Amino acid sequence: MTQGTKRKADALDESVLEPHTNGFYIKIAPDKSMTGVDGTMTRLCASVAGQIYNSSKAEDFNLSIGDIEADVVHFEDHGTPYEGVTPNMAAVVRGSTMILGWQGSTTISDFIADFNMVPIVSSRWSKVSKEIKVHAGFAANVDNDFALLDSELVKKMEEHKITELIMTGHSLGGAIAQVAQLCVQAALHDKTSVWSQYKENLAPTFSVRTVAFSAPMSISTVAPTSPKTTDFLKEVAAKSCNIIYHLDVIPRAFSQLKFIDDALKNVIEGIDGSDVFKKLNLPQFASMFVNVQEAILDQYKGVKESKATKPIIDVAKTFNHYGNVIHYENDAAQPVIYRDFNHDEASCDKKFSDLKWVPQDERMDHIGNLTHDHNNTVRGPGLGYNIPDDKLAGKCYMMDEFEILKGQHDIGSPIPFTDFNDCVKKAKEGMHTAAYAAVAVWDKNNTGEEKFNKPGTLYIKKCVPGKSEDAKSIGVSFWNKGSKNKATFWRTACLVDWTEEGEPSADIHDGVVELK
Numbered sequence: 001m002t003q004g005t006k007r008k009a010d011a012l013d014e015s016v017l018e019p020h021t022n023g024f025y026i027k028i029a030p031d032k033s034m035t036g037v038d039g040t041m042t043r044l045c046a047s048v049a050g051q052i053y054n055s056s057k058a059e060d061f062n063l064s065i066g067d068i069e070a071d072v073v074h075f076e077d078h079g080t081p082y083e084g085v086t087p088n089m090a091a092v093v094r095g096s097t098m099i100l101g102w103q104g105s106t107t108i109s110d111f112i113a114d115f116n117m118v119p120i121v122s123s124r125w126s127k128v129s130k131e132i133k134v135h136a137g138f139a140a141n142v143d144n145d146f147a148l149l150d151s152e153l154v155k156k157m158e159e160h161k162i163t164e165l166i167m168t169g170h171s172l173g174g175a176i177a178q179v180a181q182l183c184v185q186a187a188l189h190d191k192t193s194v195w196s197q198y199k200e201n202l203a204p205t206f207s208v209r210t211v212a213f214s215a216p217m218s219i220s221t222v223a224p225t226s227p228k229t230t231d232f233l234k235e236v237a238a239k240s241c242n243i244i245y246h247l248d249v250i251p252r253a254f255s256q257l258k259f260i261d262d263a264l265k266n267v268i269e270g271i272d273g274s275d276v277f278k279k280l281n282l283p284q285f286a287s288m289f290v291n292v293q294e295a296i297l298d299q300y301k302g303v304k305e306s307k308a309t310k311p312i313i314d315v316a317k318t319f320n321h322y323g324n325v326i327h328y329e330n331d332a333a334q335p336v337i338y339r340d341f342n343h344d345e346a347s348c349d350k351k352f353s354d355l356k357w358v359p360q361d362e363r364m365d366h367i368g369n370l371t372h373d374h375n376n377t378v379r380g381p382g383l384g385y386n387i388p389d390d391k392l393a394g395k396c397y398m399m400d401e402f403e404i405l406k407g408q409h410d411i412g413s414p415i416p417f418t419d420f421n422d423c424v425k426k427a428k429e430g431m432h433t434a435a436y437a438a439v440a441v442w443d444k445n446n447t448g449e450e451k452f453n454k455p456g457t458l459y460i461k462k463c464v465p466g467k468s469e470d471a472k473s474i475g476v477s478f479w480n481k482g483s484k485n486k487a488t489f490w491r492t493a494c495l496v497d498w499t500e501e502g503e504p505s506a507d508i509h510d511g512v513v514e515l516k
Helices: 039-054 108-115 136-160 172-187 194-201 227-237 257-269 273-279 284-288 292-304 310-316 366-379 420-430 448-453 496-501
Strands: 071-076 089-094 097-102 133-135 164-170 207-213 240-245 324-328 336-339 396-400 415-417 437-442 456-461 486-491
Touching: 039 089, 039 097, 039 164, 039 172, 039 207, 039 366, 071 136, 089 136, 097 136, 097 172, 108 136, 108 172, 133 136, 133 172, 136 172, 136 194, 164 172, 164 366, 172 194, 172 207, 172 227, 172 240, 240 366, 257 292, 257 366, 396 420, 396 496, 415 420, 420 437, 420 456, 420 486
Parallel strands: 097 164, 164 207, 207 240, 240 324
Antiparallel strands: 071 089, 089 097, 324 336, 396 486, 415 456, 437 456, 437 486
8 A cells, every 4th residue: 555645525414413524424313203202302312422432521512503402411420439430421401301321331340330231120110010120230320320319310300390301322321321211210100209209299291211322231021021010111111212223233232142143253254363363473374274263163152052151141031122123224224113022022013133143244344343333323423413533433534546346346326426525425425334435436537636626436335345455455556557546435444454554645645534
């Protein structure tokens, strides 16, 4: 890799909110029939869930945009020394709605909580049902925050005349939000709780719901449950949704074991043995005698079939999503509702378990694609907005005077463009998922910087490898001048070696360019 051109697109109007920023937006917000809230409220929830990752105080949020006006009325970092081991929480007010948002996993402590999946019963809902159990790691965070703050939060609700409370968060934060909704929903059945008294005395129409993003399952039950428990679970499910993207593995935790198994096998099959030896500083010739993929698969099979693992698998199978699971196939797709409520089979027109793992080309960057799919809902920016550029899950890059996958992996018809800005806009519109790229081709007489003011044709590529070598990249050289009228665009999980190296070009500007 030796060449490239730095160039900036002036305007990328991708979202209904029209923020001019980097990244990739999910074009269509789910409507109220799916989430229980309008599209702008969903985007606000996504922005709370996304921005809290890079916020250490209330003033760090930037939630007001266009017709959306929202204020952070409380930010909880739990103080020294607990801020490093406890997810941050924010209370946001827009009109008569309060949003409680929790941060997803960022610390070792968070990841320990993620795997502390022992199902427990809590006094916060045991008066309604002792059959409902919840992931202990998620429940601990809710119990801690409500023990500290529930009276203070209710006072804030009184000040702002709140009639609707929305729990939100991404990943771990979304799971905490689901448990928080369960706790408040149960508290509304207890006349002695501050939540029930608030509804009875000040807000008779008060309701609580969850709009979660990319969250794992949090509630465990063993069917059949009693009619009282089933009715309460239906009450929770009627006001809960979890918005997920493409092949994200995390929302399949914990009971979608076949999906997780297929994904892990695909990841292992894509491991480059020579890369493993290189990273471990082992002699490269040793990779000729050791099949790394087979060795890892054998270890994985051993763990999976171990007697010690069986009780964990049995418990994992008891977890479900309660509410609508809203699935996006890609950035431009219509959202589709699935259900995962095994005590209400009649409502399961489309079951979440019907979404199968789609085998991926072993040359793709599997970890990069999975990471992108998990973060894209709120930090792509996906459904969010005003996410800092350095925190984006999906970025757009360009390398001038290079092409990839010539005559291969094309999807859809060629797309004409008028100039560089139009080219970037249409490339980003066409690169629907993390494994897509695009090659721009100008007339052979249009080369160098002059071509950026000229029309051309764009070719969208799918299943783009993680390495430029596997993508059969062709650049300008003494022997090849045929790429001078071309440029390649790609997303974060493609051509990772180009992005990491960022080598300078030989003749025009700096090499790999992150497009704004």
